[in-house]
Amino acid sequence: MSHNATPSAGSLLTVSRLRKHYGETVAVDGVSFSVGAHEIVGLLGPNGAGKTTTINMILGVLEPTSGTIVIDGCDLGRRRRQALSRTNFAAVYAPLPGNLTVAQNLRVFGMLYAVPALHERMEAVLTEFDLLRFRNTKCGVLSSGEQTRVALAKAMLNQPRLLLLDEPTASLDPAIAREIRAAIQEFAARAQVGVLWTSHNMIEVSEVCHRVLFLSHGRILLEGDPRALPGEHNHETLEDLFVTVAREPLTIQHAEED
Amino acid sequence: MSFRRVLALLLRQFYLLRGSPARIVPLFAWVAIDIVLWGFITRYLNSVSNARFNFVPTMLGAVLLWDFMARVMQGITTAFLEDVWSRNFLNLFASPLSVSEYLSGLVLSSIASSLIGLAVMVGLATLVFGLSFLVYGALLAAFLLVLFLFGISLGIFGSALVLRFGPAAEWFIWPIPAFISPLACVFYPLAVLPHWMQWLARLIPPSYVFEGMRGVLEHHAHSLGSLAVGSALALLYLILMARAFTGVYRHAVRTGLIARYSAETVS
Numbered sequence: 001m002s003h004n005a006t007p008s009a010g011s012l013l014t015v016s017r018l019r020k021h022y023g024e025t026v027a028v029d030g031v032s033f034s035v036g037a038h039e040i041v042g043l044l045g046p047n048g049a050g051k052t053t054t055i056n057m058i059l060g061v062l063e064p065t066s067g068t069i070v071i072d073g074c075d076l077g078r079r080r081r082q083a084l085s086r087t088n089f090a091a092v093y094a095p096l097p098g099n100l101t102v103a104q105n106l107r108v109f110g111m112l113y114a115v116p117a118l119h120e121r122m123e124a125v126l127t128e129f130d131l132l133r134f135r136n137t138k139c140g141v142l143s144s145g146e147q148t149r150v151a152l153a154k155a156m157l158n159q160p161r162l163l164l165l166d167e168p169t170a171s172l173d174p175a176i177a178r179e180i181r182a183a184i185q186e187f188a189a190r191a192q193v194g195v196l197w198t199s200h201n202m203i204e205v206s207e208v209c210h211r212v213l214f215l216s217h218g219r220i221l222l223e224g225d226p227r228a229l230p231g232e233h234n235h236e237t238l239e240d241l242f243v244t245v246a247r248e249p250l251t252i253q254h255a256e257e258d
Numbered sequence: 259m260s261f262r263r264v265l266a267l268l269l270r271q272f273y274l275l276r277g278s279p280a281r282i283v284p285l286f287a288w289v290a291i292d293i294v295l296w297g298f299i300t301r302y303l304n305s306v307s308n309a310r311f312n313f314v315p316t317m318l319g320a321v322l323l324w325d326f327m328a329r330v331m332q333g334i335t336t337a338f339l340e341d342v343w344s345r346n347f348l349n350l351f352a353s354p355l356s357v358s359e360y361l362s363g364l365v366l367s368s369i370a371s372s373l374i375g376l377a378v379m380v381g382l383a384t385l386v387f388g389l390s391f392l393v394y395g396a397l398l399a400a401f402l403l404v405l406f407l408f409g410i411s412l413g414i415f416g417s418a419l420v421l422r423f424g425p426a427a428e429w430f431i432w433p434i435p436a437f438i439s440p441l442a443c444v445f446y447p448l449a450v451l452p453h454w455m456q457w458l459a460r461l462i463p464p465s466y467v468f469e470g471m472r473g474v475l476e477h478h479a480h481s482l483g484s485l486a487v488g489s490a491l492a493l494l495y496l497i498l499m500a501r502a503f504t505g506v507y508r509h510a511v512r513t514g515l516i517a518r519y520s521a522e523t524v525s
Contacts, residue, residue: 022514056517059352063512085354094352097270097344104273111266112353138277154349 010036011070012161012194013058018067020053020218027053029218030067035162035194040185042205042226043198045215046246051198054215055091055164058196060084072161085113088158090151091166098140102131102150105139106157113158125153128183144171152180156187163187163195169204181208202226202239212238214245221245259362263355267363268370271337275371281336285371286378289325293379296321297387315393315475317445320468322379322389324444327405327412327464328435329375333368334413335420335431342425347519357507361500364417365410372409394474400485401467407492408463412438414499418506421515443468463492 013035020028028050035041043051056062058069060080069076074083096105103122110118126132129149134142139150148171155163165184169177185208188195199205205212206226214222222229222245226238235241275281300313307313341347350360383389391398416431423430441455442464448456459465466488473480510516 052517053514056514059348061348061351061511061516062514063508081354081356084352087352089352091348094345094348096349097340097346099278099340099344100270100273104270108266108270108273109349109353111262111269112350112355114260114262114354 012037012072012192013196014068014070015054015058016068016070018054018057018069019065020050020057020062021065026218028057028064031215031218031220032067033213033220033223035196037192037194038188039211040188040195040197040209042209042212043196043215044202044205044212044242044245046242049215050218051215052166053218055089055166055196055198058162058164059087059089085158086161087164088113088155088160088162089164089166090148090155090168091164092148092168092170093166094151095147096139096150096154098138101136101138102126102142102153103135105150106154109154110157115158121157121159125156128156129153129180145173145176148172149176149180152183159191159193161193163193165195165197167199168197169199169201177204184208202237202242206238214242216245259356259359260354263359264362264366267337267360268366271340271367271370274340285329285374289329289375289379290382292321292325293318293382294386297383301387312475314387314389316472318383318387318389319394319471319475320444322383323401323405323467323471324435324439324442324464325379326372326376326402327409329372330368330406330409331412331416331435333371334364334410335416336371337364337367338413338417338420339428342420342428342519345519347516351511351516357504358500361414361503364413368410368413372406394471397470397474397480397485400489401471404463404467404485404488404492407489407496411492411495411499414496414503418499418503421503421510422506438462438464441465447472461491463488463495466491 011034015034016032018028018031019026031050031054033041043054045051053062057064058071058076060076060083071083072086074086076083096109100108103126106122106125107118110122115121126135129152131146131149131153134146134150139147142150148168152168155165163184168184169180172180181204184195187193197205197209209226211224212226212229213220222233222241224232230236230238230241233241233244235244296318300318303313303317341350380391384391394401412434416434419430420427441459441462443451443459444464448459448465448469451459466484470480470485470488507516
């Protein structure tokens with residue numbers, strides 16, 4: 001299966017032949033894909049498939065061995081600052097400093113992202129993520145769910161063109177998770193933004209993502225509509241398909257090649 | 259370079275200091291203790307020696323200048339370590355922040371914190387122990403500048419060590435001033451060192467400052483050429499250390515170290 005992606009007018013993220021190896025170990029092996037405006041793309045795969053490595057490369061904190069990443073028309077390798085000023089992210093493993101309050105963190109990161117009219121923007125994200133009462137609370141004493149909401153508020157602060165979310169609802173209770181999903185969906189529908197979303201919750205992925213990419217051993221094995229993809233591969237649910245990709249990736253690969 | 263981004267790092271440091279007495283007290287407590295301790299030592303030495311020699315400007319002044327340099331270094335490293343302790347590298351370096359802006363932010367934070375320490379030291383040394391800075395003349399500004407530049411270099415070097423070898427390498431940072439102090443000739447002239455150590459000392463910018471300080475106090479003269487060499491060396495170290503940090507940062511981006519500072523695993 002070929003997954004070549006070339007920058008197109010509508011793409012907010014174009015990843016082409018992205019590869020990362022550590023010595024003999026290949027973490028990401030020639031991955032290509034794109035994310036368009038108003039599109040939420042799920043990056044799925046078992047642990048060690050290369051999802052976080054791919055996200056780290058898109059965030060500019062990990063240098064690819066080869067390949068290119070273009071964010072909203074800016075080549076990340078050549079115009080890092082411009083590319084990253086149009087990007088933001090939230091990940092469970094990257095909480096905001098716990099020794100600063102919610103408002104202090106948002107102000108510092110708002111200045112780093114050069115957010116115009118920062119005070120008004122801070123008020124908007126604090127309201128959107130129901131954080132007004134925690135404004136002066138240190139992030140370290142918030143519950144994990146509240147910290148996730150703060151990380152999402154920071155991720156939305158600069159109104160990014162590309163939003164990277166690594167398991168954004170992993171530590172949230174179902175009610176809050178639903179609200180967060182709705183907020184992100186609304187954000188993607190309203191603004192010219194593309195979202196790359198990783199999750200192990202296949203029900204959530206089916207509900208939220210317009211398209212999914214299944215990664216295994218650093219390669220994209222499958223790509224398609226999360227609601228249609230299971231049927232196309234003789235599985236009842238996306239979770240069943242995920243389990244097959246995780247346990248028997250060769251079965252899928254051979255089927256795709258046939 | 260964006261001044262707003264540099265300012266953001268200074269603001270972060272201000273927020274941390276404002277909300278934490280545990281961070282404020284060390285800015286002046288240790289240097290104050292040093293000045294009090296050496297103040298009494300110099301008083302005692304003045305009382306037991308019948309020489310014309312005044313130990314206050316020589317020894318207490320030297321302690322003050324050396325502590326200033328150490329405070330500048332620690333201002334850089336503690337601001338850097340705040341990011342290590344709060345696992346903040348992924349958030350910072352996934353933003354448009356550049357390495358030069360990050361280093362500038364650390365330097366700005368260090369200027370602010372070391373000025374607090376300097377003010378306390380100067381206040382104590384002059385009011386309690388009668389140290390007059392007039393004896394150093396206009397050269398005092400040059401002395402402070404050389405020590406400031408070298409303190410910044412040491413701080414960046416220490417930060418690069420931690421970035422390269424991980425948070426446990428923090429313990430390499432703290433002894434750095436003690437490690438180089440024998441070669442800095444803080445309390446004794448360069449001439450007392452063995453010949454081979456003199457060569458090494460000439461590579462250390464503070465040795466020019468302390469030699470200069472003694473020259474001013476003992477002979478009322480100092481070679482400006484010598485101080486110029488010290489200044490040039492300090493500037494050279496600053497450029498080299500900034501480049502070393504950038505090199506270590508690039509290595510960390512290439513190998514995934516930056517990401518691993520925050521993430522539990524890298525797939």
